[in-house]
Amino acid sequence: MKISFPLLSALSMTGALLVSCGKNEAPQQNPMAAAVPVNTYTVTQERVVGTDTYPGTVVPLNEVELRPQVSGYISQIFVKDGQRVTKGQKLYEIDRTKYQAAYNQAQANVRSAQANLNRVQKDLERYENLAKQDAIARQRVDYARADVANAQAQVAVARAQVASASTDLGYSIINAPFSGTIGISQVRVGSQVSPGQTLLNTISSDGPTGVDIVINEQELPRFNRLQQGNQPDSLFTLTLSNGSTYAHTGKLTAIDRAVGLQSGTITVRVSFPNPDRQLVSGMTVNVNVLNQDIGEQVTFPYKAVTEQLGEYFVYVVQGDSAVQQNVKLGTRFQEKIVAREGLKAGQVIVVEGIQKLRQGAKVQVGAPQAGAGAAPAAGGR
Structure with missing residues (x-):
């Protein structure tokens, strides 16, 4: 049988194309999953004092604006600005x-x-x-x-x-309605005043002072329980604007009557002793509230956490694979966080290389990171 040269060339090219296509499709038919290099951490238990921190504003428990009830001009002022006064003491005189x-x-x-x-x-x-x-x-x-x-x-x-x-x-004589501290006078001798309109001054009570914080309505049941039950001495503490800790602890005294329709929040008032007048009306402070993360708690590095659709999970190493594990998070402190549910001490989790991981992915574990010693007091929300 005699085969022409052009036909032989065409058959040769067709065979080459088939071999080439077969080589391209081979990896898809037999995938080889490469192990992802990761670093791990062994979950530990540490002693934790967990707190939630809320920004607060100092408010006097009793504060009154002094306004005249009769008209006339100020004929005498009996006190100095910022002076401490006693109940019934003369403050201003109208002619x-x-x-x-x-x-x-x-x-x-x-x-x-x-x-x-x-x-x-x-x-x-x-x-x-x-x-x-x-x-x-x-x-x-x-x-x-x-x-x-x-x-x-x-x-x-x-x-x-x-x-x-x-x-x-x-x-015509304005007296102090209670003992406290008077502010800076808004009028001087000779000033004309009108009943109920002219602000003379403001007086704030000494003694215990309130600090107002705003909480989300989901936290209301917790604070209701705190108000109704016995409150430990260290339940409420203050951190001042300079970072120092206030020497006295507070007590929950009031919860506002209603949740804001637009904000979904409610105001809570905590009372603190103020013997040295360190807490001044209008100050901004942080109120620290002890939470459930007290004592020995399961902790791990926060960088191991991944969030998806409002849920949090970590990758737990099982054999040579990484498996997603949902966790319920607690108090965060420094670089760590408390796991209230989902993890146990001794489990190994991925802390580095998470971005390349998928559920059940093969992992190549590097040098594990050991758990640290006792954790300091935890804080944050």
Whole structure:
């Protein structure tokens, strides 16, 4: 049989193409999964003091704006700015001249009305005696009784005017409603003031001071339990703006009446002693609240955590593979975090090389990282 040269060339090229295609498809038919190089960590138990931290604002438990109840000009100021005052102490005086005159006039009106009442009462007694002897018309006695009733009403009106004038005269002196610290005066001697409008000053109570924090509504059941149960002394602590720890511990005293419709949050008030006046109204502080992560807890490096759709998991090494394990996270401190659920001490987890891992992937373990010693106090939310 005789085969032409062009036909032989075509058959040769077709064979080469088939061999080439076969070589390209071979890896897909027999994949070889390469092991991912990773570093691991052996989960340990450590002693932890877990706290949740909330930003807070110092608020006095009792604070009042001082505003006048009568008009006039300031004639005297009895205290210095920032001075500590006691309940009932004089603070400001509004010119009393017209109020004293009005009071004196009202008292004079009472005396006049009382004298008129005494006169008509005597007339009535005389007319009633004459009426018993039929020596006077009965109508005249009735008129005398009406005059007495009218005079009694005039006395009552005059006494009410005295009370009103006395109140205005008293309002011309502004006294401290409670013991505390007064702020910087907003008026000076000679300033004109109007009732209920002009701010004279603000006074804040000394003693225990409140710190307000805002919590999410999901945390409300926890704080309700804290309020109703026995609160340990170290449950609430303060960290000041300079990083120092406040010397006194606090106590949960109040939870606001309602959750904000827009924010979904609610205000909680914690009371702290303030003997040295370190806590000043308006200060920003951090309130530390002990949580459930107290004592021996399972801990691991936070960098081992991966999040997917709001859930957290780590890769646990089983044999030569890495398996995803869901975990419930607790308090984070420094580079570590508490595992409340999902992990046990002694398990080996991946801490480096996580980005290349998938569920069940083969791993090539490098030098493991040993667990550290006792952890410091934990904090954060």
